Amino acid sequence: MLLKITFTQQRRVRLAQGLWLMSWLAVMSGAFIFCLGVYLKTELLRRAEVMDNTEIHVVPNILMMVGLVSIGTNWVATRVCQDSLDASRFPRWKLLLMAWFAVAMLLCCLLLAVVVLSYALQGRLEESLKVGLRNGIRFYKDTDVPGRCFQKETIDRLQMEFRCCGNNNFKDWFEVQWVSNRYLDFTSKDVKDRIRSNVDGRFLLDGVPFSCCNPASPRPCLQYHLTDNRAHYSYDYQAEELNLYSRGCRQALTDYYMEMMNSTGPGVLSVILIQMSVLVSLRYLQTAVEGATALEDPEGESVGYLLEKGVKETFEDVKANVLDILKFAQVDPSAAEGSPGAEDAEKPADNTTEKAASPTPSPAS
């Protein structure tokens, strides 16, 4: 027996009551995880226009699914607790409990996976933002092309809200034509010179849109002729820091999302702790109550444990059962019988003797 504890009737009652409260706490933490997932998903969807792929959405999706399943699972645990001290109603939960433990373990593993994923997917998020922002900057001028007409407004609002400019920095704007041809006077000498001097015939400027302007600058914003010191009075391109936002939008958005996911880390870890403690306590309650019902005096002492045999032996048993099922399936693929693996854990010896006695049951004819 692994980690056995003796329980008196009073202790069993206390355990059932405490577990009932903790299960309700676990239900609320499941709801919390669900709301967290919904919040993350809405934040990601809000900026979906500057993201190229939706790989990062796996984190909030898993959170939402785990939250919902956890609410249901822990609600079942409260029902089990309520019935646990009633000897007539407890046995009907016997079969379900095995499945419950498996589901609870799976939930804990998924939550751990979420914590790991939120760090591991940072690189993919940056890649997705890089491509998305590059497209946004390229299609900034296409306010007359259906499907792209809101890129300008999106990028402008993004730069103003996150206080950033361009993809890596403001020089990204120097490399694309962000002024549409509709607003260029092709009869003007200046415009014609610029277009001819460029290989692709694009109108490139050393200027940025107004949304890059930093309101904290002491001087009215300088948007155009940024690299030309003589174009503005008392202006040094190399030394000017406050005029525009110096951060790139990719960095700004990555920092924002990483901070959001990191701050949810402690919450998720504490939910894992709560779920694990509910799992352990329910196992103790189950074994203690089952032991008590087997006694002559149901109000007497009983022993609660985590595993009936040691860890190694239980593992061997489970492996043997699984192999039996596989062998069974291989030898007689047409056989209709085959008990589910969960119940085999209770009676491993019986199954092997049965199979030894009747190795080849006749196929149904």
Next chain:
Amino acid sequence: MPFMPVKFNLQKRVKLAQGLWMLYWFSVIAGILIFSLGIFFKIELRKRSEMMDNNESHLVPNLLILAGLLACGLNAFGGKVCHDSLDPIKFSNWKPMLKTYLLLCCGFNVLLVLVSLLCFLMQFSVYLTLAEGLSYAIRFYKDTDTPGRCFMKRTLDLTQIEFHCCGNNNFRDWFEVQWISNRYLDMSNDVVKDRVLSNVEGKYLMDSVPFSCCNPGSPRPCIQHHLTNNSAHYDYDHRTEELNIWTRGCLGALFSYYSSLMSSIGGFVLFAIILESVDMAGLKYLSTALETMADPENPECESEGWLLEKGVKETFSDLLTKLKTLGRTNQVEGGDAPEANT
């Protein structure tokens, strides 16, 4: 003849006590809400105090905070009284205080009425403060090197970006002030010298606006300078151009924000007044029902509850005569201290 009498048996009294207890705790929550609304309003005023020339009146949020705290205290006490009301021993502790408590609640209701009125009337004061403050803000936009005004530019830019507005009444307000500091003007340049000389006060005025007036929803990159000159930009007509910069004035935008905030707070305070009045009426019924029990030892007996012991007119005349006798006592025994009001 009592005013609005109602007969009570044990069950009705118990129901009244329980219902009133829940209502009192609901009122405590309403009091907490009033308190937090007061704090929120105070923070909002502080955030934009630069736009109001640091001159704004904090009377309304301070009164709201006070009213919220008072409401919490009074209603919690009322809830405690209701909780103890069905136990005659405990209730007898509270009985002597009930009259004073109901008078306090009356006074508190009057305070709430005053607060609600102020919420609606002070909007005029906010409008005037905003108008004055914004005109100063636009004038001091360029003074980023003057201590005490160096953040005016940033605050005004962020306000224009956040509230989607430009200038005081509209964008032309920017044409009338010099919003570029002399530090950034090349005084040796001919164009600059012409502009400064052509103006009576020697100000450098332009038909341009700061970048924070730009509307991101415009299909064309923002045109900030030479706004009234159609030939300065390709395919541009300043009379028909609507999306380029924000057309709304910041006075209207900020005022509509504050006015909707104050109106909703005023509406909530009115709701709180109704809640408080219902509480008071319920407590009066409960206390009179418990007092008029024919046989105090038998809890099952019937009793009668009312709002006023005599009719409305008679209560008023009683009150008047009491006040008159109070005055007369003062006259006859002028040197003595006035009697405590019972």
